[in-house]
Amino acid sequence: MFKHKWRVARIFGININIDPSWLIIFFLFTWSLGGQFFPARYPEWPRSLAWLMGLLTSLLVFASVLVHELSHSLVARQQGEKVNDITLFLLGGVAQINDEPKKPLREFGMAIVGPLSSFVLAGLFFLLSVFLHRASAPLSAAALTLAVINTGLGVFNLLPGFPMDGGRVLRSILWQATGDMRKATRIASAVGQGIAFLLMALGFLQVLRGVFSGLWLVFIGWFLQSAAAHGYEQVVVRSVLQGVKAKDLMSKTFATVPASLTIQALVDDFILERKDRVFMVMEGEELRGIVCLEDVKATPRQDWPRSRVRDIMTPKERLEAVSPETDGQLILRSLAAKDINQVPVMESGRLEGIICRTDLLRYIKLKTELGL
Numbered sequence: 001m002f003k004h005k006w007r008v009a010r011i012f013g014i015n016i017n018i019d020p021s022w023l024i025i026f027f028l029f030t031w032s033l034g035g036q037f038f039p040a041r042y043p044e045w046p047r048s049l050a051w052l053m054g055l056l057t058s059l060l061v062f063a064s065v066l067v068h069e070l071s072h073s074l075v076a077r078q079q080g081e082k083v084n085d086i087t088l089f090l091l092g093g094v095a096q097i098n099d100e101p102k103k104p105l106r107e108f109g110m111a112i113v114g115p116l117s118s119f120v121l122a123g124l125f126f127l128l129s130v131f132l133h134r135a136s137a138p139l140s141a142a143a144l145t146l147a148v149i150n151t152g153l154g155v156f157n158l159l160p161g162f163p164m165d166g167g168r169v170l171r172s173i174l175w176q177a178t179g180d181m182r183k184a185t186r187i188a189s190a191v192g193q194g195i196a197f198l199l200m201a202l203g204f205l206q207v208l209r210g211v212f213s214g215l216w217l218v219f220i221g222w223f224l225q226s227a228a229a230h231g232y233e234q235v236v237v238r239s240v241l242q243g244v245k246a247k248d249l250m251s252k253t254f255a256t257v258p259a260s261l262t263i264q265a266l267v268d269d270f271i272l273e274r275k276d277r278v279f280m281v282m283e284g285e286e287l288r289g290i291v292c293l294e295d296v297k298a299t300p301r302q303d304w305p306r307s308r309v310r311d312i313m314t315p316k317e318r319l320e321a322v323s324p325e326t327d328g329q330l331i332l333r334s335l336a337a338k339d340i341n342q343v344p345v346m347e348s349g350r351l352e353g354i355i356c357r358t359d360l361l362r363y364i365k366l367k368t369e370l371g372l
């Protein structure tokens with residue numbers, strides 16, 4: 001969902017992006033407000049006015065979501081976290097904050113400020129609707145609608161399931177009480193998954209009764225469920241890699257292959273025959289790049305006889321070497337951020353080893369299976 005997004009603004013130095021999926025929800029909101037809700041509630045309004053107010057309200061709903069996410073981001077930044085950007089998408093907004101908070105109290109502040117800002121906005125829109133009552137009935141109605149929607153946003157986000165704000169609040173409290181972040185996350189994401197299944201069940205019931213907007217609840221529940229499960233995984237991965245260094249993860253043996261080798265030959269002669277997994281790609285005497293098993297797997301089978309190793313390798317220019325002492329969590333994050341599969345480990349200009357994404361994943365799997 002986040003591959004191609006449009007950058008639309010920059011506020012307090014934070015990039016504001018719009019994911020294409022946002023257009024769907026924006027259209028749905030405008031349509032249900034301008035085409036259904038306002039005409040039903042205010043039949044005396046002309047159609048065009050209802051649509052205009054629908055559009056305006058819808059725009060302000062997303063401005064409100066943006067304020068909510070900005071509040072998270074600003075508190076996070078004040079606590080020294082790096083905020084990458086904010087993206088509006090199908091299900092609202094998400095602030096990309098580089099790291100998990102390091103102390104429970106910080107997480108509490110970072111999480112609670114979102115719902116609080118929604119409630120403050122609700123209050124402001126309510127006052128505005130009172131204030132505008134005489135001047136303009138339609139604007140007053142739009143403001144009242146925004147007050148209700150923001151209240152709903154605040155309440156929904158306070159549901160105590162991780163990774164929603166309320167779930168983060170719950171986690172921070174459990175974390176403070178037990179001193180164990182992993183355990184706190186496990187409980188909060190279990191509650192999160194419980195809430196997600198409840199939402200899905202409610203949605204299904206609605207659909208069975210002929211209310212098709214119930215599908216929306218099913219969808220939100222499904223999204224939350226995977227986010228809760230994934231959020232816990234991330235915490236596990238982080239805690240498994242804590243204190244693990246590049247030198248513990250790297251492969252020290254690697255074969256050399258020519259850049260012109262076909263992938264088929266690489267698979268047949270090197271991977272299957274010699275059980276190698278990491279390859280230095282050479283052109284003559286010169287290193288051109290690195291290839292791992294992942295790169296091969298990402299290439300469609302029918303292309304293997306034609307494609308060359310040089311087509312799928314990570315070229316030398318994109319490889320950024322780390323030292324044997326570099327932190328494992330940092331490596332995993334940078335592989336994900338750069339969308340590459342391998343990183344060379346160098347010390348004083350000498351190649352010590354290579355870390356592939358599979359090495360990292362294997363290490364994590366092994367350690368969690370052994371319950372370490």
Ligand SMILES: [Zn+2]
Nearest residue numbers: 114115157165
């Ligand atoms: Zn929030």
